[in-house]
């Protein structure tokens with residue numbers, strides 16, 4: 089009985105506690121003198137380990153806790169896309185947008201970013217702005233064939249676990265970061281609020297991909313996590329071409345791509361298999377690095393023997 093109560097509590101409490109606790113801890117560490125990158129990585133890695141433990145204590149699908157030869161791919165992919173690439177990406181994006189940022193600042197006589205606001209309000213503004221660009225970046229990655237070639241790597245996962253939030257082709261990662269950071273960088277957002285934003289993004293990213301039987305309740309009104317993102321990984325295109333928000337679901341509701349059968353028209357509909365339709369899509373890191381450059385791999389069916397060249 090005691091165990092059941094704890095289980096129930098964790099199902100409902102893990103997401104809200106992480107959502108508030110993660111940016112709060114990053115803020116506290118930075119204010120007490122820890123450098124921004126160390127504070128951010130320390131808290132995010134601890135959060136990931138907590139999610140990993142919870143996957144074994146209260147899995148959504150037992151079968152998703154069985155590896156499918158995908159761990160090394162996920163680890164390499166995440167290390168490249170989320171540890172090595174950001175070292176270069178952020179300065180490159182800031183430099184690329186520097187002209188626009190300076191022009192905007194000159195036009196209004198100073199930075200547009202409301203640094204004088206309480207940091208919590210700045211964080212909410214950052215979430216709304218980050219998702220505004222990223223929603224369209226993600227949607228275009230599904231609707232423009234050239235972008236889909238790179239984004240298909242992320243959708244190649246055949247099971248969801250917290251770490252494959254980071255499975256991304258470097259080109260896809262660069263595109264997503266650019267669209268996400270476009271408005272915040274143009275408006276001059278910087279420093280501690282960006283680190284806190286990264287913390288919230290990690291909470292949402294892990295909650296989207298984790299194999300934990302979480303309950304969200306009213307949080308589904310605002311956040312694109314858990315069930316909503318699982319549908320986004322469905323093998324059926326008509327189901328997966330929805331729920332594009334990075335952290336929030338508000339733009340999907342606004343632009344007609346909100347999809348949540350359990351709460352909408354068909355509560356009996358169940359999530360089937362996830363991943364890509366093409367069974368010959370490469371499964372190792374190098375194969376997936378090359379996959380976008382091979383015609384037909386991202387389509388529903390294998391089209392030629394080319395698909396076998398990269399296996």
Ligand SMILES: [Zn+2]
Pocket residue numbers: 226230239243320
């Ligand atoms: Zn997607």
